[in-house]
Amino acid sequence: xxxxxxxxxxxxLMSAATAVVIEDYFWDRLVVDTLSCLEPxxxxxxxxxxxTWDLINNPDSPPLxxxxxxxxxxxxxxxxxxxxxxxxxxxDFANTSTWSAAQNISGGQLTKTNTALVTQSIALLQxxxxxxxxxDVDTIGAAVQVYVGGTSSGNLVxxxxxxxxxxxxxxxxxxxxxxxxxxxxxxxxxxxxxITPLDV
Numbered sequence: 001x002x003x004x005x006x007x008x009x010x011x012x013l014m015s016a017a018t019a020v021v022i023e024d025y026f027w028d029r030l031v032v033d034t035l036s037c038l039e040p041x042x043x044x045x046x047x048x049x050x051x052t053w054d055l056i057n058n059p060d061s062p063p064l065x066x067x068x069x070x071x072x073x074x075x076x077x078x079x080x081x082x083x084x085x086x087x088x089x090x091x092d093f094a095n096t097s098t099w100s101a102a103q104n105i106s107g108g109q110l111t112k113t114n115t116a117l118v119t120q121s122i123a124l125l126q127x128x129x130x131x132x133x134x135x136d137v138d139t140i141g142a143a144v145q146v147y148v149g150g151t152s153s154g155n156l157v158x159x160x161x162x163x164x165x166x167x168x169x170x171x172x173x174x175x176x177x178x179x180x181x182x183x184x185x186x187x188x189x190x191x192x193x194x195i196t197p198l199d200v
Contacts, residue, residue, distance in 0.1 A: 070132075070193060087122050087131075087190040088174065099175070109138060109186055112179035117147060119175030122190070125149050127169040130193040136160040141182025148174050148190070164193065 090098045096105045102116035146153040150170025153163050
């Protein structure tokens with residue numbers, strides 16, 4: 001038996017009973033031919049208590065029925081650094097500054113005036129890097145997309161949505177492509193998807 005810690009504490013310091021059970025909210029441990037294997041928890045059984053990763057039950061993508069994606073605004077749990085710096089200026093359309101033509105800003109909303117690009121220049125935009133765009137769409141008059149360095153997203157939908165997009169090599173511009181005079185945006189945010197192991 002291992003040596004006891006402390007003196008004069010009696011003879012019942014050790015017990016064969018299980019003291020702690022560590023629950024894993026992400027993986028199931030399976031034994032296959034005497035080998036231990038890990039597989040993602042089945043859809044419906046995942047408990048999403050993580051600040052860095054978003055666990056989404058996805059019954060349409062067997063056999064891996066849970067999608068593991070970075071949180072749109074990840075927190076630092078002590079194991080990962082989540083370096084989040086907003087790249088856009090006036091993304092809440094509080095004033096008429098920073099955004100190019102083909103738009104009208106009023107009442108905290110941006111309205112497209114034609115199909116041309118509405119953008120602002122981001123000096124530190126890195127081609128080939130993944131960015132997280134959070135955009136809130138009030139009204140869609142015609143198909144409209146987020147534009148990042150020459151890469152366009154899929155068509156936006158009504159309401160708030162989060163888009164993971166890789167910056168293109170065409171330019172340093174970020175904004176909206178297409179749409180029309182009935183396309184209204186409430187807000188947009190752009191952060192680099194930069195989750196790295198904590199340097200300890």
